[in-house]
Amino acid sequence: xxxxxxxxHFVFLFIGTIGLLTACQSKEQQxxxxxxxxxxxxxxxxxxxxxxxxxxxxxxxQGNYEDALKRLKVMAEGxxxxxxxxxxxxxxxxxxxxxxxxxxxxxxxxxYPNDWQEKTNWYLGLAYxxxxxxxxxxRLFWNIAREKEGFHKFDARMLVNKLSNKVGSYEAQ
Numbered sequence: 800x801x802x803x804x805x806x807x808h809f810v811f812l813f814i815g816t817i818g819l820l821t822a823c824q825s826k827e828q829q830x831x832x833x834x835x836x837x838x839x840x841x842x843x844x845x846x847x848x849x850x851x852x853x854x855x856x857x858x859x860x861q862g863n864y865e866d867a868l869k870r871l872k873v874m875a876e877g878x879x880x881x882x883x884x885x886x887x888x889x890x891x892x893x894x895x896x897x898x899x900x901x902x903x904x905x906x907x908x909x910x911y912p913n914d915w916q917e918k919t920n921w922y923l924g925l926a927y928x929x930x931x932x933x934x935x936x937x938r939l940f941w942n943i944a945r946e947k948e949g950f951h952k953f954d955a956r957m958l959v960n961k962l963s964n965k966v967g968s969y970e971a972q
Contacts, residue, residue: 882913
Protein backbone atom coordinates (compact mmCIF):
# COMPACT_ATOMS: atom_id res chain seq x y z
CA UNK A 800 0.00 0.00 0.00
CA UNK A 801 1.34 3.38 -1.05
CA UNK A 802 1.67 6.19 1.39
CA UNK A 803 -0.28 9.07 -0.20
CA UNK A 804 0.28 11.72 2.45
CA UNK A 805 3.51 12.35 4.24
CA UNK A 806 3.87 14.20 7.49
CA UNK A 807 4.84 17.28 5.46
CA HIS A 808 1.47 17.14 3.70
CA PHE A 809 -0.32 17.17 7.04
CA VAL A 810 1.76 20.10 8.21
CA PHE A 811 0.83 22.08 5.09
CA LEU A 812 -2.81 21.05 5.45
CA PHE A 813 -2.77 22.13 9.09
CA ILE A 814 -1.13 25.48 8.29
CA GLY A 815 -3.61 26.06 5.47
CA THR A 816 -6.55 25.34 7.77
CA ILE A 817 -5.20 27.75 10.40
CA GLY A 818 -4.71 30.39 7.69
CA LEU A 819 -8.28 29.95 6.47
CA LEU A 820 -9.67 30.22 10.01
CA THR A 821 -7.58 33.32 10.63
CA ALA A 822 -8.78 34.90 7.39
CA CYS A 823 -12.41 34.23 8.36
CA GLN A 824 -11.87 35.69 11.82
CA SER A 825 -10.06 38.65 10.33
CA LYS A 826 -12.95 39.32 7.96
CA GLU A 827 -15.43 39.11 10.85
CA GLN A 828 -13.24 41.38 12.98
CA GLN A 829 -12.90 43.82 10.07
CA UNK A 830 -16.68 43.97 9.84
CA UNK A 831 -16.89 44.54 13.62
CA UNK A 832 -14.25 47.29 13.45
CA UNK A 833 -16.09 49.00 10.59
CA UNK A 834 -19.36 48.90 12.51
CA UNK A 835 -17.64 50.16 15.66
CA UNK A 836 -16.15 53.09 13.76
CA UNK A 837 -19.50 53.83 12.16
CA UNK A 838 -21.50 53.82 15.42
CA UNK A 839 -19.11 54.88 18.20
CA UNK A 840 -19.03 58.47 19.32
CA UNK A 841 -17.76 59.33 22.79
CA UNK A 842 -20.62 60.34 25.04
CA UNK A 843 -20.58 64.08 25.85
CA UNK A 844 -19.68 64.85 29.44
CA UNK A 845 -22.11 66.34 31.90
CA UNK A 846 -21.07 69.71 33.35
CA UNK A 847 -20.92 70.24 37.13
CA UNK A 848 -19.66 72.95 39.46
CA UNK A 849 -16.72 70.85 40.66
CA UNK A 850 -13.46 72.45 39.48
CA UNK A 851 -11.63 69.13 38.84
CA UNK A 852 -14.61 67.82 36.88
CA UNK A 853 -14.66 71.02 34.78
CA UNK A 854 -10.99 70.49 33.90
CA UNK A 855 -11.80 66.90 32.98
CA UNK A 856 -14.72 67.98 30.79
CA UNK A 857 -12.45 70.40 28.94
CA UNK A 858 -9.73 67.87 28.07
CA UNK A 859 -12.28 65.13 27.30
CA UNK A 860 -14.30 67.31 24.94
CA GLN A 861 -11.11 68.48 23.23
CA GLY A 862 -10.37 64.83 22.46
CA ASN A 863 -7.33 64.70 24.75
CA TYR A 864 -8.28 61.23 25.99
CA GLU A 865 -4.84 60.39 27.43
CA ASP A 866 -5.09 63.34 29.84
CA ALA A 867 -8.77 62.58 30.52
CA LEU A 868 -7.84 58.98 31.34
CA LYS A 869 -5.23 60.08 33.89
CA ARG A 870 -7.73 62.38 35.57
CA LEU A 871 -10.50 59.77 35.57
CA LYS A 872 -8.22 57.13 37.10
CA VAL A 873 -7.39 59.46 39.98
CA MET A 874 -11.09 60.23 40.47
CA ALA A 875 -11.99 56.53 40.32
CA GLU A 876 -9.51 55.68 43.08
CA GLY A 877 -11.27 58.08 45.42
CA UNK A 878 -14.80 57.17 44.24
CA UNK A 879 -14.87 53.45 43.30
CA UNK A 880 -18.70 53.31 43.38
CA UNK A 881 -19.26 56.43 41.27
CA UNK A 882 -21.08 55.23 38.15
CA UNK A 883 -20.51 58.47 36.23
CA UNK A 884 -16.75 58.14 36.63
CA UNK A 885 -16.86 54.48 35.53
CA UNK A 886 -19.06 55.42 32.56
CA UNK A 887 -16.69 58.12 31.31
CA UNK A 888 -13.69 55.95 32.09
CA UNK A 889 -15.19 53.29 29.81
CA UNK A 890 -15.91 55.88 27.12
CA UNK A 891 -12.37 57.18 27.36
CA UNK A 892 -10.92 53.69 27.01
CA UNK A 893 -13.14 53.12 23.97
CA UNK A 894 -11.97 56.41 22.49
CA UNK A 895 -8.42 55.11 22.90
CA UNK A 896 -9.51 51.77 21.33
CA UNK A 897 -8.79 49.85 24.53
CA UNK A 898 -11.93 47.73 24.48
CA UNK A 899 -10.98 45.22 27.21
CA UNK A 900 -10.37 48.00 29.72
CA UNK A 901 -13.58 49.70 28.60
CA UNK A 902 -15.53 46.49 29.25
CA UNK A 903 -14.10 46.27 32.77
CA UNK A 904 -15.01 49.90 33.50
CA UNK A 905 -18.54 49.50 32.13
CA UNK A 906 -19.18 46.28 34.03
CA UNK A 907 -18.53 48.08 37.34
CA UNK A 908 -21.59 50.24 36.66
CA UNK A 909 -23.89 47.23 37.10
CA UNK A 910 -22.59 46.53 40.62
CA TYR A 911 -24.69 49.26 42.25
CA PRO A 912 -28.09 50.79 41.48
CA ASN A 913 -27.63 53.99 39.45
CA ASP A 914 -28.99 55.98 36.53
CA TRP A 915 -26.17 55.12 34.11
CA GLN A 916 -27.05 51.52 33.26
CA GLU A 917 -29.25 52.20 30.23
CA LYS A 918 -26.54 54.29 28.52
CA THR A 919 -23.93 51.77 29.60
CA ASN A 920 -25.73 49.00 27.69
CA TRP A 921 -25.06 50.80 24.40
CA TYR A 922 -21.40 51.51 25.09
CA LEU A 923 -20.72 48.07 26.57
CA GLY A 924 -22.20 46.58 23.40
CA LEU A 925 -19.83 48.72 21.33
CA ALA A 926 -16.90 47.63 23.52
CA TYR A 927 -17.82 43.98 22.95
CA UNK A 928 -18.08 44.70 19.23
CA UNK A 929 -14.63 46.30 19.15
CA UNK A 930 -13.24 43.41 21.19
CA UNK A 931 -14.61 40.85 18.73
CA UNK A 932 -17.19 39.46 21.18
CA UNK A 933 -19.95 39.65 18.60
CA UNK A 934 -22.52 37.44 20.32
CA UNK A 935 -22.34 39.45 23.53
CA UNK A 936 -22.58 42.67 21.53
CA UNK A 937 -25.54 41.41 19.54
CA ARG A 938 -27.33 40.28 22.71
CA LEU A 939 -27.01 43.75 24.25
CA PHE A 940 -28.07 45.49 21.03
CA TRP A 941 -31.03 43.12 20.74
CA ASN A 942 -32.16 44.03 24.27
CA ILE A 943 -31.83 47.75 23.53
CA ALA A 944 -33.73 47.38 20.25
CA ARG A 945 -36.61 45.59 22.00
CA GLU A 946 -37.16 48.39 24.52
CA LYS A 947 -40.22 50.54 24.03
CA GLU A 948 -38.03 53.63 24.28
CA GLY A 949 -34.36 53.69 24.85
CA PHE A 950 -30.94 55.18 24.39
CA HIS A 951 -29.77 54.44 20.81
CA LYS A 952 -32.72 52.12 20.16
CA PHE A 953 -32.74 52.64 16.39
CA ASP A 954 -28.96 52.35 16.09
CA ALA A 955 -29.19 49.11 18.07
CA ARG A 956 -31.76 47.77 15.58
CA MET A 957 -29.43 48.57 12.70
CA LEU A 958 -26.52 46.85 14.42
CA VAL A 959 -28.59 43.76 15.20
CA ASN A 960 -29.49 43.50 11.53
CA LYS A 961 -25.90 43.98 10.41
CA LEU A 962 -24.59 41.40 12.89
CA SER A 963 -27.33 38.85 12.21
CA ASN A 964 -25.62 35.88 10.67
CA LYS A 965 -26.85 33.21 13.05
CA VAL A 966 -29.66 34.72 15.08
CA GLY A 967 -31.75 36.33 12.32
CA SER A 968 -32.66 39.93 11.75
CA TYR A 969 -34.57 42.15 14.11
CA GLU A 970 -38.19 42.67 13.26
CA ALA A 971 -40.23 45.32 15.00
CA GLN A 972 -43.03 43.77 17.00
